[in-house]
Amino acid sequence: MLIEGGIDYNRLCQVFGSKLITNDLLQRFEKLTGHNAPIDPALKRGLFYSHRDFEVILDTFEKKGSDSFYLYTGRGPSSPSLHLGHLIPFRFTAYLQKAFDCCVVIQITDDEKLLHRSLSEEQIEFNMQENIKDIIACGFNPQKTFIFSDMAYIHHMYRNILRIQQLVTNSQVKAIFGVTDSDNIGKTMFPAIQAAPCFSTSFLTVLGTQPRMCLVPCGIDQDPYFRMTRDVTTRLQQQKPALLHSKFLPSLQGFDAKMSGSIESGAIYLEDKDEEVREKIFKYAFSGGRMTKKEHRMLGGETERDVAFQYLKVFLTDDKRLEEIKTKYESGEMMTSELKDICVKVLQAILLEHRQRKACVTREVVEQFMKIRILS
Amino acid sequence: MLIEGGIDYNRLCQVFGSKLITNDLLQRFEKLTGHNAPIDPALKRGLFYSHRDFEVILDTFEKKGSDSFYLYTGRGPSSPSLHLGHLIPFRFTAYLQKAFDCCVVIQITDDEKLLHRSLSEEQIEFNMQENIKDIIACGFNPQKTFIFSDMAYIHHMYRNILRIQQLVTNSQVKAIFGVTDSDNIGKTMFPAIQAAPCFSTSFLTVLGTQPRMCLVPCGIDQDPYFRMTRDVTTRLQQQKPALLHSKFLPSLQGFDAKMSGSIESGAIYLEDKDEEVREKIFKYAFSGGRMTKKEHRMLGGETERDVAFQYLKVFLTDDKRLEEIKTKYESGEMMTSELKDICVKVLQAILLEHRQRKACVTREVVEQFMKIRILS
Secondary structure, eight states, X not given: OOEETTEEHHHHHHXXXXXXXXXXXXXXXHHHHTTTSOOOHHHHTTSEEEEESHHHHHXXXXXXXXXXXXXXXXXXXXXXXXXXXXXXXXXXXXXXHHHHTOEXXXXXXXXXXXXXXXXXXXXXXXXXXXXXXXXXXXXXXXXXXXEXXXXXXHHHHHHHHHHHHHHOBHHHHXXXXXXXXXXXXXXXXXXXXXXXXXXXXXXXXXXXXXXXXXXXEEEGXXXXXXXXXXXXXXXXXXXXXXXXXXXXXXXXXXXXXXXXXXXXXXXXXXXXXXXXXXXXXXXXXXXXXXXXXXXXXXXXXXXXXXXXXHHHHHHOOOHHHHHHHHHHHHHTSSOHHHHHHHHHHHHHHHHHHHHHHHHTOOHHHHHHHHSOOOOO | OOEETTEEHHHHHXXXXXXXXXXXXXXXXXXXXXXXXXXXXXXXXXXXXXEESHHHHHHHHHHHOGGGEXXXXXXXXXXXXOBHHHHHHHHHXXXXXXXXXXXXXXXXXXXXXHHHOSXXXXXXXXXXXXXXXXXXXXXXXXXXXXXXXXXXXXXXXHHHHHHHHHHOBHHHHHXXXXXXXXXXXXXXXXXXXXXXXXXXXXXXXXXXXXXXXXXXXXXXXXXXXXXXXXXXXHHTTOOOOEEEEEOOOEETTXXXXXXXXXXXXXXXXXXXXXHHHHHHHHHXXXXXXXXXXXXXXXXXXXXXXXXXXXXXXXXXXXXXXXXXXXXXXXXXXXXXXXXXXXXXXXXXXXXXXXHHHHHTOOHHHHHHHHSOOOOO
């Protein structure tokens, strides 16, 4: 089912002109990479559901190996704390890195936050340091991952930024990103800065001089940036970046909004304590259960609308157990409280593991990831 | 006389809200700096005729010395050859450096040329190298001058660029610079890059961390960039850059246009051979002489309209000789051919000296000027 919480993901795919990820494509991917890492739930259960040119990445990988492309993802350091929704692209990218054994570049757009002016420069710096620790804790390979702040790395990308800016008009950013005349000029030029890491020549001292293709795992809402980028790459006679699009992780309140950091009660934060996770899931998580116990036993719960179940779908790796929960809940055998309890325990375990990993990320580790060096 | 060739310089001054350089100001300047260098013809004869906050620079210089401010000028490397008109701001800035014994930063906007797309990247690089040699040949102090390419130096200025971009709207650049929706987004953001060197914090590793005021000698047509910058500095609670505005050097055809590199016959290039200079002055330089010899002897020539005389006014340092030529020409005693001959010889001598100086500018000298280092 592709219509979730008012978002018709199938239609987005059609409108944007991207392709649905088919079973054939998934099987081919699994055949090529399964020996490195078992296929991720986010992929096999359809959270990542759409793509552009992913088959070209597989061709390249098959023919030329993992040094013929790289992964690119990023983060705007708007707050010091990440929530579960933020975790998904990073965990998924770290998984893809393991599956392909390839290089990853991660852009921290500290410059964009400065353009928005709501945060002080010190706050942005602090957020960035905290965010990077969380990102590293997602399990990236230190030998093959480069994390950079735009502020510190801009000169390496500047030639590409200019090439992109030169090919994008003010009209285009108005149409694509809703920029208006009363917005500041930084907002107008910024899409070029998010586009530049799609060119491997932005990383001559990181990825080497051999041209590489780029694969961007991102939320479907980020697609406009990369459609613009793909248009520019074509005109510069360079290879277009490939994309893998995810749906949104629903907020606690349900599918009507993606999990957003701006609504406190809508998100589970990575540093939420065990009791907070329990409270949030039990208090706020929209339930697919029925109004009365009797009705629930008779009709069963609706897993598609149940937020706790949807979180399990993303974070519970055990296929058999997930299937069992689904059957029991839909048949009415399992009550909402039981489902929520399972969800709480799975999330608590994930957060615990994440916090433990993060505790190992010292300042030295951060510096190592951010050092400009040729990735091996 | 302030109306020259259709340009009412006095009115420009009023409209822009800048101040005319008064005799009192000139005398104060001469008193403060005359022991370092005799006052430049470009200043005492009114080519530089308007200013903003120049008296603040003099206050600062008097109270805190030459380390309390710096000079900023620049060049867009649109062609490999400079003409006489290009020479003026650089010669004048080199003179100011000598008079104040202060630091100078010179921005080469190779990035802007890339945004305009008419030149290849190789051509821009070549132009830049040639232009820098010409600039250095104007006599800058190697201990106190930093020449930088935006492409290479951008990361040092980026924080200030963002602060500026954040405070300037798309509407403003449309109104000030005539940018339209069909222009590229690089053109929209570019004014911030020309503004950033007005902040001494763009040069922490060149000018040190102590804040300094900035003085920009420039053509009056560049004033809009710096009015925008002054507006931004106020809002950032930083000191506004001071300005010295010059009129345009007339083209050979006269005052209707400033000397432009795009009309071959309108400009004398720094590498023009002696015969070419003679031919251009005799063939193209608009004359203030009369139609017939008889009429000229009777009415005299008009020095205000005579291009050869105007060039002498800028480039002939000897006051007495200039006055003598003026008297003789205006009385009809001196014919146009004689005036042009004097002009040709003065220009030839200047170009010869320039070429000799340029010949000494090796690649090592260029590298020395461009090296990021604390100026002494």
